[in-house]
Amino acid sequence: MTLTSVLPSLRRSIPDPIERRAWPEHTVAEVCDVTVAGVSLTRLAALEGTPCVMTGDLAHPHTQDARRRGIGMDVTVLVFCVTLLVDSQDGRRLALVDCTTHDLPIQWEHCRLIGRASTAKTAMVDIVPGDVGAPAWPYIQASLPADLVEGDLLAVPCTGARALREVKPPRTAQDAGTSPDADEPDENWAGRCGK
Template identity: 45%
Template structure:
């Protein structure tokens, strides 16, 4: 249990901690963003739209995020919430994402709301893809006020092909363009 989990209002002054073994080397959480190798994931989504993928070297196990692995890349995907709903039957809250993440096998326990600092308590949330994005529903702990338009960042394991390019485990499906909130223009 972390301080930001016990007292969510602290998220305005300190970031939610991340597990360095799950994220790329040189990943740093900030109050409203996650930076990977100095690249803001919020800015990446602004420039590229969502879903956006960033791939970087993993940390060597046991190095406490100080040594990059020469052979193990880790990817981070940024997705946008397209619909947020409550289950009136007392079940988990449901968020619909703009991408199919089933092929990526992300680390759901490391899901991070980015783009703003929420002071709402984290609750169990069911995540799934929208129409055309049949991501199997899974759950993560996200702030209770996560709403349509919010960005979520997730790390995932990547593999390297013969050309030396890191790719998602089973390919990438359904990356249709979504509008960037910065300029209202569809980007890819």
């Protein structure tokens, strides 16, 4: 348990700590952001849209635990956007995100809010992948601030080197405004969360 989890109001002045062994080398937690090798993940999402990825070297790849778990030398940080929040009748909070997450070794226990500082206590949130054919309930859960809103950015490490095509939901003909066979990219793709 960290000081910021006991007293969430401290998050305005000190960042939530990160587990360095889960993130790429040269990762720095900031109050409203995470910087990997000098690159702001919030700025990366603003420039590239969401979802986006950044791959780096694992900070401690040669530890005995890493070798035993078969972890390689790379780790990828996924940055994605909350597109819809739903509070269920049984008290569960579901966050629809603009990326696909199935079959990826995502380390959800390290998921964090970026782009703003939240002083709300943390709560368990069900992460619902935003692609067609996403796995049904039960969904993966992450501990995130209780005041999560649509448009919030989330960052999470994922084991191994991952390409953007692995996390970007396939576009439908309706998204692109053209036939599914169209080769031209649509600059106004809805997955950008209006950022």
